Amino acid sequence: MQLFETFLKIGLFSIGGGYTIIPLIQEQVVYQQEWLSEQVFADIITISQMTPGPLAVNTSTFVGMQINGIYGALVATIGCILGGCIISICLYQFFQKYQESIFVSAALKSLKASSVGLIMSAGFTILTMTFFGTSELSRSLFSRFDWQAAILFAAALMILRRFKPNPIFLMCLAGIVGFLIY
Structure with missing residues (x-):
């Protein structure tokens, strides 16, 4: 309930x-x-x-x-x-x-x-x-910054803007890369 x-x-x-x-x-x-x-x-x-x-x-x-x-x-x-x-x-x-x-x-x-x-x-x-x-x-927030996630985000954004691939393909590709990284 x-x-x-x-x-x-x-x-x-x-x-x-x-x-x-x-x-x-x-x-x-x-x-x-x-x-x-x-x-x-x-x-x-x-x-x-x-x-x-x-x-x-x-x-x-x-x-x-x-x-x-x-x-x-x-x-x-x-x-x-x-x-x-x-x-x-x-x-x-x-x-x-x-x-x-x-x-x-x-x-x-x-x-x-x-x-x-x-x-x-x-x-x-x-x-x-x-x-x-x-x-x-919080002030200690930047000590926990995930550089790998930021680089993956920037790369996906750049690929999306420059080459305009299918977003589902890009999400799957980013998911695979994230799986391999983490």
């Missing part, structure tokens, strides 16, 4: 898509509930990005699976999507009724701006967990 409530709350208050939900899930399952370590959560995010489907749903499913197996995966996934489904139906009806309002238009613009901030936060969290092994900022 606690797993369902946690992901229902996450699903209800996540606005902006998959990357905006990452900090919310991390806050709940790593810091508040302490169900997962930061490293396990980072691994789940990586797998969720490579798996077909929405990032938020994949992450919820993998977190639930890690916590309580198949039942945990079902409960977390249902909890995550239930709130969004209910809100979507209500918002659809609201916007159909007030689609010409300048106030509604202004509210949507502000939601877009906050979504960009949440996406940037998720990207920063993923990068700091990759390069430093944690998302917590």
Whole structure:
């Protein structure tokens, strides 16, 4: 029940898509509930990005699976999507009724701006967990800098920008190199 409530709350208050939900899930399952370590959560995010489907749903499913197996995966996934489904139906009806309002238009613009901030936060969290092994900022953070991860990241970014290969191929190649390095 606690797993369902946690992901229902996450699903209800996540606005902006998959990357905006990452900090919310991390806050709940790593810091508040302490169900997962930061490293396990980072691994789940990586797998969720490579798996077909929405990032938020994949992450919820993998977190639930890690916590309580198949039942945990079902409960977390249902909890995550239930709130969004209910809100979507209500918002659809609201916007159909007030689609010409300048106030509604202004509210949507502000939601877009906050979504960009949440996406940037998720990207920063993923990068700091990759390069430093944690998302917590501290003075001793740079003593744990992972040069191999930074070089692999820079090489993948350079290959992507210069040669424009299929991203799935590049992810698989980076995964193989990472497996050999680590």
